[in-house]
Amino acid sequence: MSVSDPVRLREIVDEICERMAGETERGRVADYIPELAKIDPGRFALVLSTAEGNVIAGGDADTRFSIQSISKAFALAVALGRIGDQLWTRVGREPSGDPFNSIVQLEHERGIPRNPFINAGAIAVTDAILSRSEPREALGQILQFVRFLADDDDIAIDPAVAKSETETGWRNAALANFMRDFGTIQRHPEKVIGTYFHHCAIAMTPRQLAQAGRFLAFDGALHPGGPRAIAPRMARQINALMLTCGHYDGSGEFAFRVGLPGKSGVGGGILAVAPGRAAIGCWSPGLNAVGNSQLASMALEMLADRTGWSVFASN
Ligand code: GLN
The missing domain is CATH 3.40.710.10 (DD-peptidase/beta-lactamase superfamily)
Known part of the structure; x- marks a missing residue:
């Protein structure tokens, strides 16, 4: 069953943040843009902005990063x-x-x-x-x-x-x-x-990113029944493209492991979308071999596993 209880979601976010803090394989910070090479690879944040209007944030949720x-x-x-x-x-x-x-x-x-x-x-x-x-x-x-x-x-x-x-x-x-x-x-x-x-080069915090992603989770609106940013059809189209192309040559792997539309950036951020449920901002600057955040990918895999939010699940 898919999880929506904020108390349970809080536990899940805390568990993931704790696990990520202990990870030693954090990937490599992008250095082909010299300014990005200065970022501390030890950072991690996970923020959920849910359909019920809850914001559940863990880690460095209020640190600005380059969304790339x-x-x-x-x-x-x-x-x-x-x-x-x-x-x-x-x-x-x-x-x-x-x-x-x-x-x-x-x-x-x-x-x-x-x-x-x-x-x-x-x-x-x-x-x-x-x-x-x-x-x-x-x-x-x-x-x-x-x-x-x-x-x-x-x-x-x-x-x-x-x-x-x-x-x-x-x-x-x-x-x-x-x-x-x-x-x-x-x-x-x-x-x-x-x-x-x-x-x-837009800089925002993981909390701001999760909030900014809501329009994709709620059919183009800022929250269910809320003000509209784009047409529902366009939100669906963008989600489809995020699922199939949002992680470049790692898109198949991300869909396989996480099962959510997502868009990554070389600043280490990933915006993921659980349609109807939540927008998710995740950030950790170290990248894997294809330029997607190593820890954010792992964290989102854990999140999808614990919440049942995969778009390929029936619940
Ligand atoms: N600005 C970066 C570039 O053009 C964005 C790349 C990325 O985040 N994958 O190379």
Whole structure:
């Protein structure tokens, strides 16, 4: 039976936090963005924001971290809200089976990225948002949207992280230039990746992340019956993509072990969604071999096991 009792959920979160504190295999902090290399790998947090309106938080729940690729889910929601299904003319919906920053499939697929969650796809989504606004405006819109979702204005872009990636993000520059040549993106590649780096540099706490994810757990609304952020159909579509593509070439493994839509970032965060039940923010900076948080993946596997929240379960 699926668990919704807050007392039992509290016990589960405490058990997971205790177990993770004792883990010695914590993975490796991303260092290809120099600013991210400074983060203490010993951090861990798990926060549930439930349908009943409870927030159950454990560990470093109020420490800000760089959400990185988790921002791709928010950017996708903004782009779908603005241009709707037209977005799918420039980005696909299939898992790539390749690393997040891979370029190989782009040539075979005529510059159309496989999905919106690999870097190339998120850069194309960012360009779609830029078709109607300038970078500063577009960033303002994404940030405002995230603040609205979390119901918290204390969420901002970390300029040091954005600068650090702007100075070193040559691979993303290559992806953007390649797609510009195919016509997948229309704005100047430098403008597009500048905007992309900045939304990846949004910093928030695991508690804020869990709150910001509620719209995906509750059919596009901030809580069951609450204010709507996006159409229910779009929330379902984003969840489907998170389940199949949210962890890059680790997506199959995450679906197998956890069974929940999830979006990871190289800052060590994972936003997971238990539809109808809860949005989950989990964070630990050490990454596994495919660039997903080692401990957050383990913690979510334990959570799904203890709660029965897998989307593949019947209860
Ligand atoms: N900003 C990072 C990049 O483009 C995001 C990657 C990630 O979180 N997987 O490389």
